[in-house]
Amino acid sequence: MWDIFKDWIFQVIEFFYGFCGDWGLAIIVVTVIFRIIVAPLMHKQAKSSYDMQKVQPKIQELKERFPDDPTRQSQEMQKIYAEMKFNPLAGCLPLLLQMPIFIALFQVLREMGDRVGDASYSFYNLVPNLVTTPSQAFGEGFGTFVPYLILMVVFAGATFLPMILQQMNSSNKQQRNQTLMMGAIMSLMMLWISWSSPAGVLLFWGASSVIGIAQSQLTLAHCRAQDRRKAEEEALVVKPIEVNVERKEKKKRPKKKR
Template sequence: MWEAFKDWIFDCIQFFANVCGDWGLAIIIITVIFRVIVSPIMHSQIKSSYQMQKVQPLMQEIQTKYANDQARMQEEMQKLYAETHFNPLAGCLPMFLQMPIFIAMFQTLRELASHGTGEVYTFYTIVEDLTKTPKDMWAVGFGDFLPYLVLMLVFAFATFVPMMLQNMKSDSAQRNQMLIMGGMMTLMMLWISWSSPAGVLLFWGASSIIGIAQQQITQRILRSQDEAAEAAKPIEYKPVEVDVERKVKKKRPTKKR
């Protein structure tokens, strides 16, 4: 069944390649369709991350206050989740739901050359062979390797950028920690991309760019909703406090008899 699913994905890519006359453009079209399909799931994941950012300072306060009382800490955490309607597992489930589609796309593009259609899998004149890896093209020459290098950099930094955008408003210690983690992940992705086919890099890069755009748009909408909700709160009227300074009466002088 899994192989049949991958074959179906390949047939879809081939269909768009025949329509538009280019395999690279067909991969981008399929990537856009893939992103549209998983967009409700991604919206839920981004919303959960956004709520996490708002709840995190309160969580840290509880952890500091009840550091020596784990039972009370858990109780207060549960109260916080109930009051803020926040589910810490809500951000994990959407990621697992989209993984099968992503893995199938990844494997299909990695095995593109094994289909034996006799066609040359190109991306116009930009990338001459989507089945080749940057490692393969390095041996050919720098001019041929350059487009693959660009795909490598997009592949690597498209993983790093969403992490930084998500933690821009965090405290400096957490931001520095995420910066170090993001740098390590970027180096790891560069290493992975060195031996990955250009078709895989094109799919991942296009998917990540669309994901970054969706993240920014969704967060902007959520911030606008929060601002509108804050503005719609009824104004609390308090009685006017008048601070009157009373003069101290002087004693009348007594007449001497």
């Protein structure tokens, strides 16, 4: 069943290759389609991350108020989640649902050399061979290695960039530093993985990550705009209406002559 699913994905890539005449462009087209399909899931995931940022200060306050009472922390945390209508698992579910598609695409691109056996398996003149790994290209000289190095940097940087963007507005310096450190370590790991990955895989991952970052930023901008509108509406309701009443000075009545 899994092999049939992978064969179907390869046929989709091959179909777009028939239109584009270039394997790299076909991969990018399939990546865009993949991202459009999972867009609703990515929207939920990004919204969950945004909500988590809003909840985090309150959770930190709970930890400071009840440092030696984890049971009370958990109870108060559930109250906060219910009050803000926040589900901590909402961000995990979209990721789990899209993983099978992503893994299948990843495996198909790794096996593309065996499936196609085409010497012109390239991305125009930018990347000579999408089956070649950066480690193999490095052995052919620095000039050949440069496009593969760019793909490696995009591959690793696209992993780190979302974490930077997510923590830009965070007020918790300790959490922000920890997240950035984790992102840097993950980026180094991705560089190590990319060293032995075919360029087609790096192209897919890089394009997918860049589109994903754009989708997340659109969702976050929408969430922030909603919060601003909500805050403005609440301010209008709470704020008392001020009425300027100008009182005219009373004119003295003329005294009647007797």
